[in-house]
Amino acid sequence: MGILLKESPYNLFKSLESIYLLDKASVGYGKDLLDQIIVPIDKLKFNKLIYDKNKDNDFYMKIGDNHRIINKYRKEETNIQVKNSHILMKTNIISKNIQKFLPLNGLFACDFENKDYFWLEELVRL
Secondary structure (H helix, E strand, C coil): CHHHHHHCHHHHHHHHHHHHCCCHHHHHHHHHHHHHHCCCCCHHHHHHHHHHHHCCCCCEEEECCEEEEEECCCCEEEEEEECCCCEEEEECCCCCCHHHCCCCCCCEEEECCCCEEEEHHHHHHC
């Protein structure tokens, strides 16, 4: 299934968006759909990877599964939350160097509010 979705990111985005837009009464149904699309992640492993990559950054802090980078000189605020099914990243700066924060491969990024989506490797190659 991953290979099929890799070749059609629009379909993957629309599938994830339809789950995101479900009402609260359909949470069980949405969870079942999400389980068919995604592979659960190892929270401990990804928290450690993100921490190890950023621990020497003076602007970095970690609280539980939440990683924050606040660089007042660049007016940059990045918040990364590691969940069981996904990694939620909110940032005010889009950079090709996104892997400095997320040293991971095979990630699909979705911005449902702005209808934007891409494979992380595609952004890095730009």
